Amino acid sequence: MRNRRLVVSVAAIAAGVGLIPGVAQADPAKPDARGASTPDLDLGLGKAAESKIKGHTFTSPAERTVRKALPSAKTGASGAPSAQSAADNPNLAVELNGYGMTAHSIELQSILTSANTSLEVSIAWGDGKTDVVSAYGSQTVTNSHTYAEVGAYTVKVTVKDVTNGVSAVNELAIVTPGSDFTPYTPTRLLDTRFGTGVTQGKVGPGASTRVKVGGNGKIPAGVTAVVLNVTVTNTTDSGFITAFPEGSERPTTSNVNHKAGQTVPNLVIVPVGKNGYVELSNRGWQSVDLIADVTGYFTHTASSGYTPVDPTRFVDTREGLGTAKRKLGGQSTFATQISGLRGVPQGITAVALNVTVTNPQGAGHLTVYPTSGSIPTTSNLNFNAGQTIANSVIVPVSADGKISVFNGAWSPTDVVVDVVGYYSKDSQSAFLPLTPERVFDTREPSDPVYGPLWGDSYIYLPISHSNRSITGWVFNSTVTNTNGSGYLTVTPDPNSRDDYINGSEIWPTPPNSSNLNWTKGDTVPNLVQASTGNNGIIDFWNRGWDDIDLVVDLFGLYQKG
Numbered sequence: 001m002r003n004r005r006l007v008v009s010v011a012a013i014a015a016g017v018g019l020i021p022g023v024a025q026a027d028p029a030k031p032d033a034r035g036a037s038t039p040d041l042d043l044g045l046g047k048a049a050e051s052k053i054k055g056h057t058f059t060s061p062a063e064r065t066v067r068k069a070l071p072s073a074k075t076g077a078s079g080a081p082s083a084q085s086a087a088d089n090p091n092l093a094v095e096l097n098g099y100g101m102t103a104h105s106i107e108l109q110s111i112l113t114s115a116n117t118s119l120e121v122s123i124a125w126g127d128g129k130t131d132v133v134s135a136y137g138s139q140t141v142t143n144s145h146t147y148a149e150v151g152a153y154t155v156k157v158t159v160k161d162v163t164n165g166v167s168a169v170n171e172l173a174i175v176t177p178g179s180d181f182t183p184y185t186p187t188r189l190l191d192t193r194f195g196t197g198v199t200q201g202k203v204g205p206g207a208s209t210r211v212k213v214g215g216n217g218k219i220p221a222g223v224t225a226v227v228l229n230v231t232v233t234n235t236t237d238s239g240f241i242t243a244f245p246e247g248s249e250r251p252t253t254s255n256v257n258h259k260a261g262q263t264v265p266n267l268v269i270v271p272v273g274k275n276g277y278v279e280l281s282n283r284g285w286q287s288v289d290l291i292a293d294v295t296g297y298f299t300h301t302a303s304s305g306y307t308p309v310d311p312t313r314f315v316d317t318r319e320g321l322g323t324a325k326r327k328l329g330g331q332s333t334f335a336t337q338i339s340g341l342r343g344v345p346q347g348i349t350a351v352a353l354n355v356t357v358t359n360p361q362g363a364g365h366l367t368v369y370p371t372s373g374s375i376p377t378t379s380n381l382n383f384n385a386g387q388t389i390a391n392s393v394i395v396p397v398s399a400d401g402k403i404s405v406f407n408g409a410w411s412p413t414d415v416v417v418d419v420v421g422y423y424s425k426d427s428q429s430a431f432l433p434l435t436p437e438r439v440f441d442t443r444e445p446s447d448p449v450y451g452p453l454w455g456d457s458y459i460y461l462p463i464s465h466s467n468r469s470i471t472g473w474v475f476n477s478t479v480t481n482t483n484g485s486g487y488l489t490v491t492p493d494p495n496s497r498d499d500y501i502n503g504s505e506i507w508p509t510p511p512n513s514s515n516l517n518w519t520k521g522d523t524v525p526n527l528v529q530a531s532t533g534n535n536g537i538i539d540f541w542n543r544g545w546d547d548i549d550l551v552v553d554l555f556g557l558y559q560k561g
Contacts, residue, residue: 056100103178126153178430183396214276239284246273305427339401364409469561486544492533
C-alpha cells in the first residue's frame with residue numbers, strides 16, 4: 001500500500017556533487033514509507049518444523065541397524081542377542097532420516113520398529129552432546145540439534161529394549177547446511193581478453209563461460225560458494241550478466257548491468273557447482289569480455305564466521321578520516337586500520353566493505369588488498385574521469401588488522417570506505433546460499449511497492465522479523481530510471497513489524513554511508529550485505545533528490561543458529 005503525500009525535503013545531500021555522503025547531514029523529510037512483502041522462502045524462517053533446506057537430506061536405512069544383547073538376566077553378558085530376546089523383540093531396528101533446517105541445525109527422525117515394549121532412545125550428535133528420550137513400540141521419534149560449528153558429523157542412535165535385553169544401533173553421516181568463510185589472496189581466475197582460465201575471446205550473446213573455482217590453485221575441491229569480483233568490459237550495447245552454479249538452471253536475476261562502452265564491476269557471492277565451476281552468462285545482445293577475481297570461498301569446514309555491523313565509515317580522503325586529508329595520488333597506496341576500531345575487534349580474518357571512488361581526475365582502477373601482501377593484479381573498481389562509483393569488497397586483512405588501497409590510475413582520486421561486517425574465528429554466523437529470488441521491483445505494477453522511490457524516502461523490507469537467528473542478508477540492489485544524481489543506503493530499521501502495523505513507527509535516521517551511487521540516466525548494480533539489526537527489517541533509502549526505480553534480488557543469508 002502506498003500513500004502519496006507531498007513533502008518538502010530538508011535532507012542535505014552531502015559533498016561530492018551530491019553523490020557521496022559527507023560527515024554532516026540534516027534531518028530527513030518524513031513522508032510515508034512503503035513496506036515490501038516478506039519473501040516466501042522455503043527455509044523454515046517462520047515454520048521450522050514444516051520446512052527443510054533443499055539438498056540437505058540424509059538417510060541411513062533400517063537394514064544398517066546393528067543389534068546387540070544388553071547385559072541382563074537373559075544373557076548374563078553383552079554380545080549377540082540371546083534366542084529368547086530375539087524371539088521377544090525379533091525386529092528391533094531404527095531407520096534414520098536427517099534434514100538441514102538452518103545453517104547450524106538439523107532435524108533427525110528416528111523411525112523405530114519394535115514390539116510393544118518400553119524403549120530408551122539415545123542420540124549422540126557427534127559433537128560431544130547426547131539426548132535421551134523414551135519411546136514405546138514402533139513409532140517415529142523426532143529431535144533437532146544445533147551445532148556450535150558448521151561441519152560434518154556422525155550421529156549415532158542407540159535404541160535399548162531393557163525388558164528383552166537387546167539394543168539396536170544405527171549411524172547417520174550429516175553435514176550442516178551452513179558454510180564458513182576462508183579469505184583468499186585476491187587472484188584473477190578468468191579474463192576472456194587474454195585467455196586466463198578460458199579460451200581467449202569474447203562471450204557471445206546468450207552464451208556462458210565457466211570459471212574454475214574448486215581445485216583451482218589453493219582453493220580446495222568441494223567449496224560451497226565463492227566470492228568473485230566480476231567485471232564486464234569492451235561492451236558495445238546494453239545488457240547484464242548472471243552468475244550461477246554450473247549444472248543448475250540459470251536464474252532470471254542479474255548480477256552486473258552495463259551500457260555500451262562501459263566497464264562495470266560487481267561483487268557476487270555465488271554457489272559453486274558439483275564439478276567446481278561457476279557459470280557467467282551474457283544476457284545481452286552483443287558479445288562482451290568478462291573478468292573474475294576471487295577473494296574468498298565458503299566450505300562446510302569450520303573457519304571464519306560472519307558478524308554484520310551497521311554501515312560505518314572508516315575512510316574518507318575528503319575529510320581526512322582513516323588516512324591523510326587529500327586525494328589518493330595516481331599509482332599510490334594508503335593503508336588503514338580496520339580491526340580494533342569502531343566496534344570491529346582484533347583478530348579478524350577478513351572485512352566486508354563498500355568502497356567508493358569519487359572526484360577522480362582520470363580513468364583507472366582501484367585495488368583493495370591486505371597490507372602485508374604485495375599489490376595484486378586484480379581490481380575492485382573501474383572508473384572514468386569525474387565518475388562516482390561504488391562496489392562491495394570482501395578482502396582479507398593483514399595480521400595487524402590493516403588493509404591497503406591502491407589507485408591504479410595515473411591521476412588522483414578521492415576514496416571512501418564503509419565497513420558493513422567482518423569475518424573471524426569467533427563470529428558465529430554461517431553463510432547459507434539461496435536460490436536467487438527477486439524480492440521487489442518498483443517497476444512492476446503487481447509489486448506492493450510499485451512506483452518510483454521518491455527522493456529522501458525509503459522502502460522497508462520485513463524479511464526476518466520472526467527469526468532472530470538470521471543476522472544478515474545478501475542482496476543485489478539495482479537502481480535504474482534515475483532522474484538525477486544520488487546514492488542508496490541500506491540499513492537496519494529501528495522500528496518493529498508491530499510498529500508499522502500499529503502506525504507507531506518513528507522516522508529512521510539513515511547512517512552516514514552509501515551502498516551504490518548514480519547519475520542521471522544510470523543503471524547501477526551493487527551487492528549489499530545487510531544487517532538485520534534488532535528487528536529483522538531492512539531499509540532501502542534513496543538519498544538523492546529525485547525519483548528512482550529500485551530492483552532487489554536475494555542471494556543468501558547469514559545465520560548463527
